[in-house]
Amino acid sequence: MHSTPIGHRRPPEPASEQRCPVIVVGAGPVGLCAALDLAQQGVRTLLLDEDAKLSEGSRAICFAKRTLEILDRLGVGQRCVDKGVVWNRGKVFLHDRLLYQFDLLPESGHKRPAFINLQQYYLEQFLIDRLLDADEVEARWNHKVVAVAQQADQVLVTVETPDGRYQVEGSYLLACDGSRSPIRTMLGLEARGQVFRDRFLIADVKMEAEFPTERWFWFDPPFHPGQSVLLHRQADNVWRIDFQLGWDADPEAEKQPERVIARIQAMLGADRPFSLEWVSVYTFRCQRMDRFRHARVFFVGDSAHQVSPFGARGANSGIQDADNLVWKLALVLRGEAPDVLLDSYEAERMPAADENILNSTRSTDFITPKSRVSRVFRDAALQLAERYPFARGIVNSGRLSLPHTYADTTLNTPDRDGFAARLMPGSPALDAPLQGAGGAVWLVDQLGGRFCAAYFAGGVPADDSLAARLLGLGRLPVPVHALVICAAGRAAPWRAAGLAAFDDTHGLFAQRYDATPGTLYLLRPDQHVAARWRHFEVRAVREALARVTGTTIEATPA
Amino acid sequence: MSALNTAANISVPDEFYQALIEAHRGLSDEQSELLNARLILLFANHIGDMDVLREALAAAREGAANP
Numbered sequence: 001m002h003s004t005p006i007g008h009r010r011p012p013e014p015a016s017e018q019r020c021p022v023i024v025v026g027a028g029p030v031g032l033c034a035a036l037d038l039a040q041q042g043v044r045t046l047l048l049d050e051d052a053k054l055s056e057g058s059r060a061i062c063f064a065k066r067t068l069e070i071l072d073r074l075g076v077g078q079r080c081v082d083k084g085v086v087w088n089r090g091k092v093f094l095h096d097r098l099l100y101q102f103d104l105l106p107e108s109g110h111k112r113p114a115f116i117n118l119q120q121y122y123l124e125q126f127l128i129d130r131l132l133d134a135d136e137v138e139a140r141w142n143h144k145v146v147a148v149a150q151q152a153d154q155v156l157v158t159v160e161t162p163d164g165r166y167q168v169e170g171s172y173l174l175a176c177d178g179s180r181s182p183i184r185t186m187l188g189l190e191a192r193g194q195v196f197r198d199r200f201l202i203a204d205v206k207m208e209a210e211f212p213t214e215r216w217f218w219f220d221p222p223f224h225p226g227q228s229v230l231l232h233r234q235a236d237n238v239w240r241i242d243f244q245l246g247w248d249a250d251p252e253a254e255k256q257p258e259r260v261i262a263r264i265q266a267m268l269g270a271d272r273p274f275s276l277e278w279v280s281v282y283t284f285r286c287q288r289m290d291r292f293r294h295a296r297v298f299f300v301g302d303s304a305h306q307v308s309p310f311g312a313r314g315a316n317s318g319i320q321d322a323d324n325l326v327w328k329l330a331l332v333l334r335g336e337a338p339d340v341l342l343d344s345y346e347a348e349r350m351p352a353a354d355e356n357i358l359n360s361t362r363s364t365d366f367i368t369p370k371s372r373v374s375r376v377f378r379d380a381a382l383q384l385a386e387r388y389p390f391a392r393g394i395v396n397s398g399r400l401s402l403p404h405t406y407a408d409t410t411l412n413t414p415d416r417d418g419f420a421a422r423l424m425p426g427s428p429a430l431d432a433p434l435q436g437a438g439g440a441v442w443l444v445d446q447l448g449g450r451f452c453a454a455y456f457a458g459g460v461p462a463d464d465s466l467a468a469r470l471l472g473l474g475r476l477p478v479p480v481h482a483l484v485i486c487a488a489g490r491a492a493p494w495r496a497a498g499l500a501a502f503d504d505t506h507g508l509f510a511q512r513y514d515a516t517p518g519t520l521y522l523l524r525p526d527q528h529v530a531a532r533w534r535h536f537e538v539r540a541v542r543e544a545l546a547r548v549t550g551t552t553i554e555a556t557p558a
Numbered sequence: 559m560s561a562l563n564t565a566a567n568i569s570v571p572d573e574f575y576q577a578l579i580e581a582h583r584g585l586s587d588e589q590s591e592l593l594n595a596r597l598i599l600l601f602a603n604h605i606g607d608m609d610v611l612r613e614a615l616a617a618a619r620e621g622a623a624n625p
Contacts, residue, residue: 373595380595390603 020046020138021333023157023170025145025183029060029120030301030318031176032127034326036074039134040449041330046168047131048159052141054128057278058204058240059120060315061232066403066428067316068112069444069527070323076126077112083126083235084116090215092385092397096222099386101214104400109508110431111442115400117234119204120315148173148186148297155296172329173297176318181303187294193287194361196308197247198368201254201281205239205264207274217397219367219382223266228367228397231267238277241267242309244367251281284308286357286364292346298325305353310363310398313356320403321349327449327525331549336478341550344411352404359399366396403428406528413522413531413544421514429527432509434485434502437495443509446500449525451480451545455536456510457501458486458517462493469538471498476542478549480522485509524548562613 024035027049038045063071063080071077091101104114131137146165147158155173159166175183184191216231218224227244234240243263245254253259260279268274288305292298301318325345331337369375384391406412406426413425423430432443446452453473473480484494484501487510494501504510513521513532522531522544531544546552568574581597582590602611 376591376595377599380592380599383592384596384599388600391599394599
């Protein structure tokens with residue numbers, strides 16, 4: 001059992017200032033990431049949580065590449081990767097035999113792997129450790145929000161603590177308080193969707209096992225007939241096992257250790273020693289709110305949308321929500337963007353939630369067929385998959401989480417020039433290995449939480465006037481950090497001109513961004529592409545920057 | 559223009575029909591149901607084109623839902 005109390009600084013003085021630009025409610029992975037990101041943006045933040053312990057049990061375990069890149073930006077990515085388990089291979093079994101295996105085949109030249117498995121409590125611990133060094137954020141544990149009132153220019157929050165109640169005011173409130181979001185209820189709002197009539201037993205089992213680090217998924221195994229089972233390795237020799245139970249199972253009886261142990265012994269053999277760390281029985285629903293923004297309150301993560309667990313879309317998408325919202329809040333609070341920019345949070349994240357719900361619903365319908373004919377097609381696809389590779393594409397035991405492309409957001413500047421790359425305006429940046437002044441670096445680490453202009457110089461020699469214009473982007477009202485990416489061995493003169501310049505030693509930047517000399521990508525602080533051109537014009541960058549910050553600008557004469 | 563070819567396309571329709579029925583010979587209803595599902599998935603993959611598949615699904619459903 002992990003219900004580790006959180007080591008933390010002293011509780012707030014009663015007289016401490018009870019006003020903060022942003023109040024984050026809920027210190028799960030999403031709230032912690034939001035608070036830490038706000039702190040890094042220099043926004044004073046108050047983080048409230050109703051208890052003072054880490055998550056119990058492994059819960060979210062699968063963290064995707066894009067999430068790891070965000071965690072890198074927040075300073076905890078390396079700890080997560082060091083502690084976590086990297087996996088790339090999945091195996092799908094039917095009855096007692098292997099149907100097929102698949103590799104996530106991560107292409108090389110990325111800092112982070114496709115996925116790691118890590119218990120949620122480790123991620124929370126790493127984020128809290130980091131938070132303790134962030135002066136801009138104050139975390140208050142055992143502070144439960146009991147009322148929220150929206151006022152014209154602020155949110156008034158009533159907090160209950162072991163020592164009594166108090167009120168605190170914020171300009172904005174982020175409700176990161178989970179799928180049963182008390183704040184959603186307090187505001188009289190709801191999330192709507194589909195409940196799945198199925199139950200799952202999840203167990204964290206500690207054992208010394210020689211099983212490879214792979215994701216194993218069984219349909220209808222002899223040790224658990226008629227249902228599915230998932231086995232996945234986590235840190236510390238803890239294995240996560242999910243048993244599908246069916247809707248008629250009695251959740252209380254199924255949680256009893258002797259019952260759980262019998263199931264695990266049927267699976268692993270009676271002679272394998274193991275200890276049970278945590279057990280839970282859950283049902284799930286796919287639901288989302290109609291709006292993620294309600295005046296000054298933003299719903300982030302599970303409070304806004306909930307998906308089935310197949311496909312690792314809960315924590316990953318919640319952290320990506322926070323990633324989307326925080327830079328916008330920071331700009332608005334600094335007076336660098338109008339409030340309307342904040343509307344783009346739901347405009348961008350609702351389609352992302354819908355994409356996640358669609359994918360996880362499809363997985364669930366395959367794993368838990370809803371009708372006789374659905375079951376027949378499912379079984380037919382599984383049978384065919386053993387012999388015919390085409391059917392493996394139909395078998396769906398969870399499609400793994402990929403970041404959403406904000407293809408339709410008004411913040412994008414549509415392409416004017418032709419690009420062949422798999423990127424488009426709205427895509428998350430693709431990583432690439434580069435050579436910096438001090439050695440090998442990764443592109444995503446050079447971006448940080450700021451606007452960046454990635455200019456591809458290729459082999460074109462450094463030019464003082466161009467260098468001056470690129471450096472000038474850093475002095476725009478919303479500063480843009482320029483990066484110059486050069487053909488191998490060409491970066492030094494650009495560096496001498498004062499720019500952050502890198503050699504594209506392996507040519508992967510040029511390839512992944514379809515970059516030709518003169519190509520410039522404007523990237524948002526959440527590292528999504530805002531605009532791109534074949535030729536650099538300061539005016540075009542200014543216009544795109546106005547668009548991406550929600551600022552209407554007058555057409556400027558050429 | 560329709561993507562689904564509904565004009566006669568099998569040169570030996572009697573032979574196909576006989577083979578289809580023959581394929582089910584001796585199977586229980588459950589086994590036949592599985593055979594049909596396997597056959598549909600094999601056909602669907604052979605066709606590949608999602609527009610054709612959508613039209614075929616709609617055409618098949620129309621007659622089934624409103625016989």
